[in-house]
Amino acid sequence: MDDPLDGAETSDSTEQDRYLAAMQDLTAAMAASGTSFRERVEPVLAVGREHLGFPNGHIAVVSGDEHEIVASSGLSSTITPGAKTPLSETYCRHTLDKAGIHIVTNASESMATDPAYERFGLQAYVGATLRADGSEYGTLCFVNDSEAIAEFSDWQQTLFEHLTQWVEAEIERELAVDTREQSQRLLEATFNSPETFIGILDADGNLIRANETALGFINADDEAIFGEPFWDTPWWNHDEAVASRCQDAVERATEGEMVRFEAEHIGADGQRISTAVVARPVAADGTVRKIIVEGTDITDLKRREEQMEFFNSILRHDILNGMTVIEARAETLADALGGTQATYAETILDWSRDIVDLTQKVRSVLNTMSDDGLTEAETIELAPVIEGAVNKAASMDEDCTLKTDIHEGVEVVADDLLDDVVGNILTNAVEHGGPGSTIEVTTERVGSVVRLHIADDGPGIPPAERDAIFEKGERGTESTGTGFGLYFVSVMVESYGGDIWVEDSDLGGSEFVVELPK
DSSP states (O other): OOOTTTTGGGSOHHHHHHHHHHHHHHHHHHHTOOSSHHHHHHHHHHHHHHHHTOSEEEEEEEETTEEEEEEEESOTTTSOTTOEEEGGGSTHHHHHTSSSOEEESOHHHHSTTOHHHHHHOOSEEEEEEEEETTEEEEEEEEEESSOOOOOOOHHHHHHHHHHHHHHHHHHHHHHHHHHHHHHHHHHHHHHTOTTEEEEEEETTSBEEEEOHHHHHHHTOOHHHHTTSBGGGSTTTTTOHHHHHHHHHHHHHHHTTOOEEEEEEEEOTTSOEEEEEEEEEEEEETTEEEEEEEEEEEOHHHHHHHHHHHHHHHIIIIIIHHHHHHHHHHHHHHHHHOOHHHHHHHHHHHHHHHHHHHHHHHHHHHHHHHSTTOSOOOEEEEHHHHHHHHHHHHHTTOTTOEEEEEOOTTOEEEEOTTHHHHHHHHHHHHHHHHOTTOEEEEEEEEETTEEEEEEEEOSSOOOGGGTTGGGSTTOOOTTOOSOSOHHHHHHHHHHHTTOEEEEEEOTTSSEEEEEEEEO
8 A cells, every 4th residue: 555655755744744643543543442343443433534524434234235334423313323225325336336435526516316315415425345254345434414525635545545444354353253152152052952961071081061951950060060070970970880881981082082872860850861972072183182972862762662672572472472373273273174164264374374474564664663673774686576576466366467567687775575565565556456457567777776666557546645645554445454554665665765655657547656775
């Protein structure tokens, strides 16, 4: 920036004096600035007013077509902080369109028909664009509401440039403070999450801070537990085994390892909960400085797991064992009896096998829904699965027409229950398609997935009912089934990482689309 004092021998001494006086006043105003943004900038605006010869100086922020005054000095009845105006009706819109300082010496002559002059009637204006963090923020302006002005002298332009640079620095400072405060509020909100217990430890494993959720659970005084080894605090010291597990996790975390474990806690009111705990080291320059321990309440999850295991054990031992005995006796009776009695025995045998099959499927769903499901996904060739399911479905109705167009060598990610998944959809199509129905089974590759299409010419499924048929217990009004089949299908397909839905079929009925990972 050129200094107007350069070449002092040819400069007007009065102008030099005025410039020096202005800079001294500006320095004093900056040194005596207050704490808030307005308290810091308004004294500086007052210096600008005095030495530039304007009744008012102000700072405006511009967002879209909105122009808002954020700080002002002088003419308080005309221009006040908080005042908002459409940008299109302000002098500042011309400033934003130009580089450098924009000066209007006599608005009644140069801007007589301008919307800004018609609205405000300001006679003189000088402004510059303010930028912060590389982006346009708004404008710094000085205005005269009643008198025209002469052109700016060099020292006045230099002073205005100093003012602009200083205000931009203050804006960036204020934005940085706002960003830090927002980050701090966000951090506090996250830290005090009502769903998670959080503790911060020093590198020796001593508690230095805990969130409100954790403190409220044990109803502890901050001073009584802060500074104590974490494993000796009330969250852990009710049980030696739990405290030992916590101490081991913290000591491993001090070595840089992230440790996960589960624990039980007893609250101040006697409440028992289970948590999934993570002890995470926070390092700087390769050294662990802090340890963050987070505990998420999994009491309900553990209870559901226990319930599923209980029902699974009933299915596994009581029902399956009982049905095995019934099935064996029915098979013996069917072989030994004749006539109507043999028919009754065959009926008992068929129902026994159906119940055993249904029980196995329920167990599969329970295993899939638990964290340690017993089935593991593997690569399975699709064609043999479809062939077996088609043969089984065809045996249900001799007049049914089943057509297949299956790509050879197509493999998908599933498990050994995929036969039942496909079989359920096909038997459902045969059952609801009516006598002599036609069913087409095709496959296609789409990116990283394989789509299995099972289309029929039956009565179809209304769009409003297509999602509901995959919910547990849902069945058609004419169905004699349990309503479990398609729910079983949807649960298993989801467990494979796939998807299933129903569309209109080109045959006139419905088309089930099963999408599986390749």
